[in-house]
Amino acid sequence: MASKLSALLTFVLLIACASAQTMITTCQELQNMNLDLAGDYALANDIDCSDTVSWNGGAGFGPVGGSSSRFTGTLDGSNHVISSLTINRPSTDYVGLFGYMSSTAVINSLGMLAGSILGKGRVGGLVGENFGSISNSYTTGNVMGSNRVGGLVGNNDGSISGSYAGGSVTGSSSYIGGLVGSNYKQGAITDSYARGSVTGSSSFVGGLVGEDFGTIDNSYATGNVMGSSNSVGGLVGAHYQRPISNSYATGSVTSGSTSVGGLLGYNGGGATISNSYATGSVTGLTRVGGLVGNNFDGIFSHSYAIGSVISSGDDVGGLLGLSSGTTGGSYWDTQTSGQTVSAGGTPKTTAEMYQQATFVEWDFISTWQIDEGNDYPKLQSSIAPAQSSVPSDMPLKTVSWTPVPTPSQTPSETPLLNPTPVNSAPPSSTPVPTENQTAPGGGSNDDLSGGAIAGIAIGSAAGAAGLGAGLFVAAKKFGFTSFLGKSKAVTPMQPISNA
Numbered sequence: 001m002a003s004k005l006s007a008l009l010t011f012v013l014l015i016a017c018a019s020a021q022t023m024i025t026t027c028q029e030l031q032n033m034n035l036d037l038a039g040d041y042a043l044a045n046d047i048d049c050s051d052t053v054s055w056n057g058g059a060g061f062g063p064v065g066g067s068s069s070r071f072t073g074t075l076d077g078s079n080h081v082i083s084s085l086t087i088n089r090p091s092t093d094y095v096g097l098f099g100y101m102s103s104t105a106v107i108n109s110l111g112m113l114a115g116s117i118l119g120k121g122r123v124g125g126l127v128g129e130n131f132g133s134i135s136n137s138y139t140t141g142n143v144m145g146s147n148r149v150g151g152l153v154g155n156n157d158g159s160i161s162g163s164y165a166g167g168s169v170t171g172s173s174s175y176i177g178g179l180v181g182s183n184y185k186q187g188a189i190t191d192s193y194a195r196g197s198v199t200g201s202s203s204f205v206g207g208l209v210g211e212d213f214g215t216i217d218n219s220y221a222t223g224n225v226m227g228s229s230n231s232v233g234g235l236v237g238a239h240y241q242r243p244i245s246n247s248y249a250t251g252s253v254t255s256g257s258t259s260v261g262g263l264l265g266y267n268g269g270g271a272t273i274s275n276s277y278a279t280g281s282v283t284g285l286t287r288v289g290g291l292v293g294n295n296f297d298g299i300f301s302h303s304y305a306i307g308s309v310i311s312s313g314d315d316v317g318g319l320l321g322l323s324s325g326t327t328g329g330s331y332w333d334t335q336t337s338g339q340t341v342s343a344g345g346t347p348k349t350t351a352e353m354y355q356q357a358t359f360v361e362w363d364f365i366s367t368w369q370i371d372e373g374n375d376y377p378k379l380q381s382s383i384a385p386a387q388s389s390v391p392s393d394m395p396l397k398t399v400s401w402t403p404v405p406t407p408s409q410t411p412s413e414t415p416l417l418n419p420t421p422v423n424s425a426p427p428s429s430t431p432v433p434t435e436n437q438t439a440p441g442g443g444s445n446d447d448l449s450g451g452a453i454a455g456i457a458i459g460s461a462a463g464a465a466g467l468g469a470g471l472f473v474a475a476k477k478f479g480f481t482s483f484l485g486k487s488k489a490v491t492p493m494q495p496i497s498n499a
Contacts, residue, residue: 020040021041021042022040023042024041025043025044027047027048027049027051027052027061030047031064034062037064037065038073039074042076043077043082043110045080046082047081049061049082049083049084052086052087053084058088060085060086063087063089063096065098067093067094067099067100067129071101073105074107075106075110076109077107077110077137080111082113083115084115085112085115085117085141086115087118088116088118089120090118090119092119093120093121093122094119094121095124095128095145095154096123096124096127097126098126098128098130099127099128099129100127101131101132102132103131103158105130107132107135108134109135109136111138111139112137112141115141116141116142118145119144119146120146120147121148122145122154122155123149123154124150124151124152124181125151125152125165126139126153127152128155129157130160131158131186132158134153134161135162136162137152137162137163138152138166139151139152139167140166141167142167142169142196143168144169145170145172147174147175147176149170149171150165150176150178151166151167151179151194151196152179152180152194153179154181155182155184156182156183157183157185158186158187160179160187160188160189160192161190164179164192164194165194166196168197168223169197170200171202171205173202174204175200175204175210175211176198176206176210176227177194177205177210177211178198178209179193179194180208181210182204182209183211183212185241186214188214188217189209189215189216190215190216190218191218193208193220193221194208195221196223197223197225197251198223198224198225199225200226200237202227203232203238204232204238205231206221206225206233206237206238206265207249207253208247208249209236209237210236210237210238211236211237211238212236212240214242215242216236216243216245217247218246218381219235219247220235220249221234221235221249222249224280225252225253226254227254227260228256229255230259231293232257232261232265232284233249233253233261233262233293234250234251234252234261234278234282235249235263235264236263237264238266238268239268239273240267241269241270241271242271244273245272245274245276246275247275248263248276248278248279248379249278249279249280250279252283252307253280253281253283254283255283255284255285258286259284259294260282260284260287260288261282261321262280262281262289263277263292263303264293264295265294266293266294266295268297268298269296269297269298270298271299272298272299272300273300274300274301276291276303277291277305277306277376277379278290278306278307279305279376280307281308282308284311284321285311285312285313286313286316287314287316288310288317288321289305289309289317289318290305290307291304291330291345292319295323296323297324297325299325300320300327300330302361302362302367303330304330304332304345304377306332306337306353307336307337308336309338309339317341317345318332318334318347319331319343320342320343326344327344329359331345331346331347331353331358331359332345333353334348336350354376356372359377366380367380
């Protein structure tokens with residue numbers, strides 16, 4: 001038995017060294033991530049960052065990582081929230097909780113409630129510039145900046161999945177989006193959405209993305225969008241080359257300029273748009289469409305628009321304002337749009353739009369669903385499960401939905417792209433002991449009574465030997481069974497002054 005115990009101890013130590021995480025419990029420790037940009041971090045609890053409003057002479061929290069010192073590590077939010085974080089740096093680029101994430105960086109299961117983020121360029125509620133991976137995360141605070149400003153990410157060339165932004169987004173220049181300001185060629189957005197209003201003082205303004213060169217799938221935007229120049233859309237301001245599918249926009253779109261659309265302001269480079277729709281009103285000067293304002297060589301299929309289209313200029317249509325591309329199996333409602341002409345698509349009355357037979361060769365088995373005679377088609381990916389309390393126009397097919405908890409009372413219709421409520425994770429039944437304390441032990445089905453493992457500091461601030469609370473391992477190969485939880489060694493960090 002002694003040899004088995006020795007082998008088990010060796011195995012446990014190897015696992016601990018390979019997967020040790022630095023646990024974060026305070027806002028100061030969040031700030032201290034700047035001391036180790038390659039660290040592996042996890043939140044141990046919800047964190048109140050309201051004090052950051054007075055940090056650094058009013059400049060607030062200092063973004064973790066920047067263009068010359070990028071964050072390359074990981075942060076597991078563990079379904080916890082960071083609340084009331086303030087960043088007030090109007091002359092600084094790369095602004096967010098993280099300023100710059102490299103291609104190896106990962107953020108998951110993190111919520112950011114309320115707060116305010118203000119920067120110059122590449123500004124996001126969570127990340128300023130992202131080349132890494134973001135999943136199952138969200139922000140609800142307001143975000144402001146000049147260019148490349150987004151509710152979640154300012155500039156994205158990485159992956160975003162199962163995430164959303166709920167706050168308003170305001171930009172004084174171009175590339176402004178409810179979720180992402182600008183989405184580059186390697187950028188991929190899936191199962192995500194934005195709900196806040198979006199306002200840009202120039203061009204490329206969108207409810208989800210301002211400018212998009214990447215891919216968007218199974219995503220949507222519901223906020224109203226206002227732009228002062230060209231390329232303004234309910235989902236994307238301007239989109240190029242890559243496909244958009246299974247997506248929609250419901251907010252109103254307003255611009256005093258050209259290329260304005262309920263889904264896309266401008267679509268170019270042969271980009272394919274399929275299984276998508278727009279329902280919001282659209283107001284612009286020229287090249288104004290219920291779905292797309294200006295379609296340059298793009299391909300549309302199985303899509304529709306129903307919002308009112310208002311313009312006193314040229315190239316105005318119920319579906320497409322101006323188009324040099326192709327349109328197949330797509331429709332607009334002549335009654336609700338107020339438009340009997342379009343640069344593409346097929347006109348239908350409201351009654352006809354309520355009939356499945358209208359939508360020739362549409363997939364009503366796995367893609368679309370219709371309440372025959374009563375409503376327009378809806379994507380099955382936008383229909384809530386029967387047991388969900390979330391309104392039927394909110395959730396996405398591939399995600400479990402629960403309300404977002406807040407410190408006070410958040411409207412119940414606000415969904416969280418995570419199967420577990422952020423504030424509802426139960427406290428560990430085995431608290432992490434401090435240094436010189438003895439960790440509670442566990443039993444097994446094997447006769448190890450009388451045996452002992454000594455000299456291991458569970459959760460010790462001493463660092464490398466800390467194995468975290470709930471340390472167990474499945475070790476049947478040694479002739480007995482016990483269990484190992486995820487290692488969470490607490491690594492001490494020297495504080496960064498915020499005076």
